Amino acid sequence: MAKILLGVGGGIAAYKAVYLLRSLVASGHEVTPVLTEAGSHFIGAQTLSALASNPCLSGLFGESDPIPHTHLGRSVDLICVAPATADLIAKFANGIANDLLSATVMASRAKVVVAPAMHEEMWDSPAVQRNLQLLRDYGYLIVPPSYGPLAAGDVGRGRMAEPSVISLYVEVALEDRGISLWGKKVVVSAGGTREPIDPVRFIGNRSSGKQGLALAKVAAVLGAEVSLVTTVAQGSFPSVTEVLVSSAKEMDEALTNETAGADLVVMAAAVSDYRVKEPSRSKIKRESAAELNISLEANPDILKGLVKAKKDGSIYIGFAAETDDLEVNLRRKLESKGVDIMVGNDVTRPGAGFEHDTNSVVILSKDGQRAVFDDLSKEKIALEVLTFASRLFDRP
Ligand SMILES: Cc1cc2nc3c(=O)[nH]c(=O)nc-3n(C[C@H](O)[C@H](O)[C@H](O)COP(=O)(O)O)c2cc1C
Missing domain, CATH: 3.40.50.10300 (CoaB-like)
Structure with a gap:
């Protein structure tokens, strides 16, 4: 079974990351959660630590490991970011590494699966779409969001895919077949x-x-x-x-x-x-x-x-x-x-x-x-x- 880093960004869909975490652990994977500072406004690190294989990490500085991003980045087989905010997508696309999650993504050769979650207007913004295209070009697997209920009673595109859908992307990415049906x-x-x-x-x-x-x-x-x-x-x-x-x-x-x-x-x-x-x-x-x-x-x-x-x-x-x-x-x-x-x-x-x-x-x-x-x-x-x-x- 694989070593997976689960990155959780600052969006309402962070609560669904808990179900995803449970399903990855139930499939036998060793999961280390990494919660962004904004993510901690939506769910508690304690919840993630209690359900994961390893304690939840958040800081680039002050963790027990003096260089957490490189050690983590080298030790995992796959990084799954769910929810991936517009902000995280922009950081990954442009090489910005100013917190534990973005620095670890940059410092890793592992496969990356990104599950975007945001309001429809954000999703439609040319910046987000351009950044996602860059991620596809880098070989990241993007889990398309669906149409459905969003935060604050809104309905539209940008709803994060369900945990079962993200899990399947993770399992296929772990198989690393080097095949693609893109455009078919x-x-x-x-x-x-x-x-x-x-x-x-x-x-x-x-x-x-x-x-x-x-x-x-x-x-x-x-x-x-x-x-x-x-x-x-x-x-x-x-x-x-x-x-x-x-x-x-x-x-x-x-x-x-x-x-x-x-x-x-x-x-x-x-x-x-x-x-x-x-x-x-x-x-x-x-x-x-x-x-x-x-x-x-x-x-x-x-x-x-x-x-x-x-x-x-x-x-x-x-x-x-x-x-x-x-x-x-x-x-x-x-x-x-x-x-x-x-x-x-x-x-x-x-x-x-x-x-x-x-x-x-x-x-x-x-x-x-x-x-x-x-x-x-x-x-x-x-x-x-x-x-x-x-x-x-x-x-x-
Ligand atoms: C209530 C609330 C909900 C938010 N939901 C989202 C969201 O679903 N997607 C998103 O990209 N940003 C969302 N944001 C904005 C992010 O939290 C903000 O861009 C933050 O800087 C992201 O930090 P992170 O990428 O480090 O997690 C939300 C902000 C608030 C206040």
């Missing part, structure tokens, strides 16, 4: 489709959409603009736009729209192979017949159809849930569907596939690469899949 348009499908039998019943499957959601989130953390076509409402995540669908037909239509011009398409949804030929317009009553026969017809193969319209240089990834002969089926699908990568999971394995938070997969690519990943969180599996894909982007 990514489309992910998620969830199981529902084929109507009548207005109240459907034929469905056990897909929860968790793997698709993890893929969408991790792609967004890596810098992509993501469109998530899903049958399960997933809640908001920065840079992920959700398109809610239900049946395979709706999913096909939405994906045809969304994938136009896409750089990377990941089909993680479990799409029904069949649909009811003639769904009833009214609820089928038990009294109407002792036996019910429902006639099914095949749905189109969505992935095969999308691949035909694929733009040059784009990468298409298919997912296959199998119960037997995983690799044989995966290899066959890799060839027949015309995709660049197939990811397969044996859904009969304990802790893998439908509804679980973990997964085990085999990844095959059409250039002959193969990898196996067992018992990882769906976010970690997503990072492995996207690392595989980004290698194909980098191919000459």
